[in-house]
Amino acid sequence: MEPTTENEAELLAADAIGDVIEHWGFRKALGRTWTMLYLHGDALPAAELGERLQMSAGAVSTTLTELQRWGVVRKVWIPGERREFFEAETDFWKMISKVVHERERFLAVSVRERLGRAQAVLKRTGSGAASRARLERLGRLMNFATMAETVIESFLASRRVDFGEFGNLLALGRQVTAAAAGKGRKG
Amino acid sequence: MEPTTENEAELLAADAIGDVIEHWGFRKALGRTWTMLYLHGDALPAAELGERLQMSAGAVSTTLTELQRWGVVRKVWIPGERREFFEAETDFWKMISKVVHERERFLAVSVRERLGRAQAVLKRTGSGAASRARLERLGRLMNFATMAETVIESFLASRRVDFGEFGNLLALGRQVTAAAAGKGRKG
DNA sequence: CTGAACTTTCAGAATCTTCTGAACGCTCAG
DNA sequence: CTGAGCGTTCAGAAGATTCTGAAAGTTCAG
Incomplete structure (x- = not known):
């Protein structure tokens, strides 16, 4: 060629x-x-x-x-x-959800496990105000990690369920693109 | 120590x-x-x-x-x-929004510019059904990129400091739809 | 079965990223 | 001004990733 x-x-x-x-x-x-x-x-x-x-x-x-x-x-x-x-594959959402899901899952498990281990160690050995404060910060970190994970999962789940709506969104976007990008296609 | x-x-x-x-x-x-x-x-x-x-x-x-x-x-x-x-810095949200924003901005501009250039080239030289189809697919790609950008921006703009409540991703979806529709009507 | 067409695998090469450690530079106390 | 204490810089080392290209593997027609 x-x-x-x-x-x-x-x-x-x-x-x-x-x-x-x-x-x-x-x-x-x-x-x-x-x-x-x-x-x-x-x-x-x-x-x-x-x-x-x-x-x-x-x-x-x-x-x-x-x-x-x-x-x-x-x-x-x-x-x-x-x-x-x-x-x-031409279905963008199918791709995104599949890839993101696969990609996050493994890491999420490993991170949860390791943060939990750190928490256990601190709980066993800690004493005093500084130690308590550290434990609390670790707790916040863990909450945040869980939250982030949940956000991602919810995002994927809602899109998968709500697929029809997204299709409409795409169609709309195409019209937008066509309209914005000059009137070359239909006229 | x-x-x-x-x-x-x-x-x-x-x-x-x-x-x-x-x-x-x-x-x-x-x-x-x-x-x-x-x-x-x-x-x-x-x-x-x-x-x-x-x-x-x-x-x-x-x-x-x-x-x-x-x-x-x-x-x-x-x-x-x-x-x-x-x-x-202990404010998770502050960190996330700052980093994501910085991180995506440059690339988004560069990608838009390059996809636009590709589109211009195809428009100038294309002819026939195959070429038209290719242009449409490129349009969909550009549209998707725009949408992804909008999703990220909406996410940041929503400033949901309340991480306790993360169920309502459908709200985000509606925002995105509204944003895309708004752009469409303007165009 | 055999050879041609095509794909996969993988060792080594090339490239890109990140780290080390020592030299340099800055700041402050005296 | 001088030297100690710290932080920064950067050349080269170490490490990680990705690619090339050729050999080995697979499939199929004849």
Whole structure:
């Protein structure tokens, strides 16, 4: 594939989203790859992704594997094709909730456990005003952690349940985008 | 200072929070240091932090500087003391809003700009159904980015200091909907 | 079964991040 | 002014992450 202007635009977007994804603690390659698939629309074979994104075969393979593990990219079978094709999940909320959930759960358990252990140690050995004050601050920290966890879970849960509403929101947003971005599409 | 059980407990908590902070894209040392100060309550000098957290003088210095830049640790002046002391900000909400705000702002601007550039390129060169479809998907991506930004801003703007009540995420959802609708009507 | 087409794996390379520790600089007491 | 006490800086070390590229593995048509 020769370098087209369209590819240039896709790369621009892919790199931008790549930076966002990196900012949130994942590999840039994950965001770039998902975005390229998303913008392209049709499923693409691994080799073409590598070409478009300038990644080695190995990097493409591991990146696609990871994206599938997060459930944001799928393999698709195309009859008559030897190669495997990949397409992006297009449901933003499905992606977000899945990823955030997976991502927080493990850590939350570990943190709760360790803070609890610290609390136990302090309770066993502490005495005096300073110690009591320390215990109280630890308690506040634990409450905050629990609260944050609950906020995240509630957020995800409400979105999942309230999915229809969000769909409307998206549709509305699209209209907004179309209206704001010049009248090119319909007129 | 000999290694006490209290110090052990503090380290346990500091490391736990350090992991959380690292998980959210900062250096572990930032979380460890803030937590140590927070739990200790009274301000501590740099050297003692280094001792308690097993960090070199250099690491302590750069870490404290960064924490102050985020506004979550303060220098305090103690009369008659040659050394500078440091204390933790204890208002969780203040910290969160400050950090999240700073952290997202730059990236948001850059991403908007780059996605907009990609859009311009596609508009100039695109033709045919495939191109139109690509433009629409890019539009959805931009819209989602805007929405995510709005969610974060609404969250910060809501200033819910009352962490005890965290059930009402639907309210947040309604705010977001209203915000998006408002932007739409203006456009 | 065999070879071609394609994918996955992984050791080593390249790169990026963070830390150490010593030199430097600042401030204050005397 | 001088030296002690502290904090900061930064070059190089150490460590962590991610990528490359080639070998090994898998699948399928013939």
